[in-house]
Amino acid sequence: MQLHLSTWAEIEQYLARSRTIVIPIGSNEQHGPTGLLGTDWLCPQIIAGEAEKQADILVAPTFNIGMAQHHLGFAGTISLRPSTFIAAIGDWVRSLAGHGFEKLLFLNGHGGNVASIDAAFSELYAEASFARRRAGFALKLCNWWDLPGVGELARDQFPTGHGSHATPSEIAITQWAFPDARKHADYAPRIAPSGPIREALDFRARYPDGRIGSDPGLATPEKGAALVRLAAQSLVRELEAYSREPMPD
């Protein structure tokens, strides 16, 4: 069930049977010479979209712009600062919790988001903690590549050249979902360098075509299909377990 394609009355009915919602969250940023700028928000959106075809889960609109300050040296990147990101996640959560959602799972597609999302969770919990009252909701962050089994599959598919940015696994997913947007480009070296992540100009100097440690040419739509299939199944199970988890008094 897609929230944005539902009426408010349908959501009210959903809330009578479940208090759980999944929010795809990612980033819009350069993904090397062949990756789509939308890769990091498209992947969780695709996986959650597959999952909701198989089970009675509710998928929120995609939070599509995240924390990608280090990619701003490449055209097309759009980033929030962490402080803005924290404020915006806060308003999303307060909106949803106010409707009665108690278990919110952010399905994340961008490693660079993790710290700021965690900080946003603490900022929200702190409102309750400083007031010495219960929050009334639980927040969970889950990267799609950390869903049970998914990392293993990606390692099987790409024993070398997976890397950490513009990876063949995420590019494979977008190739499967958007076959018409598959890109081709020459690049060298075959496997990109690795190193620290700092500000945008430092990043561009270290990683001239935008990749980190990856060989995105290994991606195929077929591998993407397998990743999506497995990730969607895992997500459904994660949501079931999360829904059943009791909250202490």
Added chain:
Amino acid sequence: MQLHLSTWAEIEQYLARSRTIVIPIGSNEQHGPTGLLGTDWLCPQIIAGEAEKQADILVAPTFNIGMAQHHLGFAGTISLRPSTFIAAIGDWVRSLAGHGFEKLLFLNGHGGNVASIDAAFSELYAEASFARRRAGFALKLCNWWDLPGVGELARDQFPTGHGSHATPSEIAITQWAFPDARKHADYAPRIAPSGPIREALDFRARYPDGRIGSDPGLATPEKGAALVRLAAQSLVRELEAYSREPMPD
């Protein structure tokens, strides 16, 4: 051209021929008994998506959560506070202007966004104004229903019962784009009441099913198709004119 389905290198090439970008912006909020929660961000996304099939324009990812505090009394609404909205628009604009975009057009689908978007523009311009320097970019807000000819067509299609929230014109557009998500519900009175907009509980007391002044049952996918076709054409012309507009020294 959809930014999120492009590579950074493709955007760099686009910037060599144009400095203009359109950003669909809306809100995710209740739209009465039959309207989709995503109506206000889907409409500008649909119109911009049609326009980019016809002309060499660039469409940014959709800014899908806007200022809808007054709708929070209805399940499924997600809102930013104005201050958060202003901060987030600021980071989007700074990201894009840093790449060299000079003419940014926000194609808006939600009346409740207008004041906060205007305030966000002033907040951005003020950075330049307090420093007594040029901003280097121009910002324009355009509601899709204000695109030349579109308001007239909607008035022809819906001489009565158009109203101002959950209007048959916006619902017609989503019916055309998402035929499988067309909803049916009984509601009364046929034309909803009108009045002031204040906080969420006041809103729900005044407008119990969420509509303001509208009869959304007048919507048909065919009317939606006509609206989208005209709006897309108008948008292309607006972007051409905006691109040609000189900036004084």
Added chain:
Amino acid sequence: MQLHLSTWAEIEQYLARSRTIVIPIGSNEQHGPTGLLGTDWLCPQIIAGEAEKQADILVAPTFNIGMAQHHLGFAGTISLRPSTFIAAIGDWVRSLAGHGFEKLLFLNGHGGNVASIDAAFSELYAEASFARRRAGFALKLCNWWDLPGVGELARDQFPTGHGSHATPSEIAITQWAFPDARKHADYAPRIAPSGPIREALDFRARYPDGRIGSDPGLATPEKGAALVRLAAQSLVRELEAYSREPMPD
């Protein structure tokens, strides 16, 4: 009744008979070659001051610095950024609502304030909406030129050359109220150009003497007197209607 010339005990007595207050709000900014920098806060202050001589209404101190970032290229302009303006309006409203005022009317004298004031209202309402509680107060924005009958009178007085900044109507009002501060200057063209409003340097390049679309030389103190008389009467009636308006449970 002027709040600043009253004691706290007198305000307590006023609150026993009325929960309504009018707050003149404007801006301190250049008004062309002959207009006073204070024009936009003086006009609502003058009108509200006339109104309180005729009826038992309460006038707050004037909020004299508004959102005028685009005028900062001209000496003497003082502006808040929208975010500061929103914060300050918030504290004014919270102060007054805490005393029991339920109907707050901001009588505005500056078009550039409108979006930020509206955003400030939403920011305030959102506190209640996110908490799913009633706000306990209503906020209304009314530009003095939109008071019933006033726009018509101005159009009769100035069929051409009224324009939108440094207008003869606002200048006429200050001429009537401050006859010793009437200014004279040569300017050309007689009617100033019109166009978009962006950052301060762009503004000054487009509107070299500060006017937009106006011929302020048409102003006379007599026309100002007529405008003030009518506006004050209209304001009293607006406040009476606003006071009577019920608030839904």
Added chain:
Amino acid sequence: MQLHLSTWAEIEQYLARSRTIVIPIGSNEQHGPTGLLGTDWLCPQIIAGEAEKQADILVAPTFNIGMAQHHLGFAGTISLRPSTFIAAIGDWVRSLAGHGFEKLLFLNGHGGNVASIDAAFSELYAEASFARRRAGFALKLCNWWDLPGVGELARDQFPTGHGSHATPSEIAITQWAFPDARKHADYAPRIAPSGPIREALDFRARYPDGRIGSDPGLATPEKGAALVRLAAQSLVRELEAYSREPMPD
């Protein structure tokens, strides 16, 4: 010279001969059983208004709402929080410094403002200090009762019962300036108690009629006239000295 009764061109001419400006700043808050709510912003406005009749000085509009959180338990008080106050003072100063003003003197009428104004100055200076550059302007805070000779005169006029809030000296000034707004009320004890200042309800419990240590019944318009006359002369001399003060490279 009153800034708000001048044109931008007149301010440009003033800047050619002086870089100094005085900004009356106060608070709108209860002043005991007989004091006006506007006392603390009216006093510096009155004094600066007298001073500008005697010398070529420039007086900005009055910053009329300050930091008066502790008075919010009494009807009619309007307060900014310190954080809002600091932000607003920041925008005033940035506006004025951008025009070329180098010596800004805030003539203050409210003791409760002092810490927040000082903090605002440090916040502004810090922008330059963190960037290791010169600020380009100097900021000075001067309470009207600390102008040379004024405190001595007040002590002579009111050897007992002056106190620290709703003092006979400030009330005398408003009696002189607004004779029609002179108030009468019974109160007891004759001299109000003194003690710490904390939140509003604590304040009202300690100081039930709003006075601290004062007997405002000692005020007369004649004493007010003498205070204003002396304060205005002192202010002119302070501004002359401040204007001559060199700034190190």
Added chain:
Amino acid sequence: MQLHLSTWAEIEQYLARSRTIVIPIGSNEQHGPTGLLGTDWLCPQIIAGEAEKQADILVAPTFNIGMAQHHLGFAGTISLRPSTFIAAIGDWVRSLAGHGFEKLLFLNGHGGNVASIDAAFSELYAEASFARRRAGFALKLCNWWDLPGVGELARDQFPTGHGSHATPSEIAITQWAFPDARKHADYAPRIAPSGPIREALDFRARYPDGRIGSDPGLATPEKGAALVRLAAQSLVRELEAYSREPMPD
């Protein structure tokens, strides 16, 4: 009793017998040619540390970075902006008040902190005042040199050359506490100049070696010992009186 060397259970027991806590607060900033960068946070830490050996008081961790923007022109200075300082003090107080502490005394070692700490107190009280509720806690700022008797002793010890920054009294205290860190340097003039405090580069131009009005060479560890002994005794008495002070209903 040092909070940081206690367990949470020990603090819970302390709260059963006292609701008072002392928080050493200072700054880390240049202190002239011979003073330690930590002088201003070490002094209150040393004094509070002596006091807790003599009486059953509770000492919080030291708030070691304060508002020292004007010292940023000298290497080693670390400063918060006032707005950051206010936010941080706010979180400290909310944390402690939530545990049941009702009387918080900030023992301050830096004059430049005073305004921002006072503003922080008002920001905290304002939360209660805007909501028209009691705060539930009292906040007191006490500079160590203002403890009863301490200023007199310092004036006796240093009849000339005490000054206001890098004073011999504060340097004597650190010499006593950290004899191995005693520094020697030539400087001239013997007594440093005095004047206004503005941004960092202005400060460095006026006070080239960092001192204001002081001759730190007058300091000796013996004088420091006497100051600490007296200040610790005074602090204990201040805390006893503060603890006994009733709070009105």
Added chain:
Amino acid sequence: MQLHLSTWAEIEQYLARSRTIVIPIGSNEQHGPTGLLGTDWLCPQIIAGEAEKQADILVAPTFNIGMAQHHLGFAGTISLRPSTFIAAIGDWVRSLAGHGFEKLLFLNGHGGNVASIDAAFSELYAEASFARRRAGFALKLCNWWDLPGVGELARDQFPTGHGSHATPSEIAITQWAFPDARKHADYAPRIAPSGPIREALDFRARYPDGRIGSDPGLATPEKGAALVRLAAQSLVRELEAYSREPMPD
């Protein structure tokens, strides 16, 4: 070399030979029935203090209050919200970078700080990235237990019952450094439970005595001595490597 025991001139000399500084950072929060509230800021302070005895490194004052909102249900915990923490880290870094420090290493003692510190780094880098300029400094976060060899030693020392909060390794370090503050208490079960971390009341319900997964009774001062010795050596090597690391143009 301890920054707070140095003069500004000594820091200027240090900067001539090194641009690297280590900042101990932790949290003040409950550490179970026997752990000190200061454990998480004392550990990095102790380790850095040992390291600076062995090598020419510079140690900043300890950032002693971090992000511990989840511990606020236990007396004595003091926490910043993530947004405050980010602002404060920002001002520390801007202060130090302005003096010429280029390599800043935060030696962290609290797992709950990690996300907010990372977010703070991104907030700082983003200032440069949005402006498309170089930052001029590098930021590194290093938990003391992740220093090379330290985790292995702790696993050898505590093959079971190490856990993740109030661990025997951190308690051993404070036992070694503060032998007089060693605490004893009964607790059960021997090894505390594990689970998710949310708001403070949820935390206290899950972990009634404050421990997570640990048996702190395994700690001894001797084990602490070994941990400190190894960690200090590792820290020196880390700082040497960090100092040598080139920054790309």
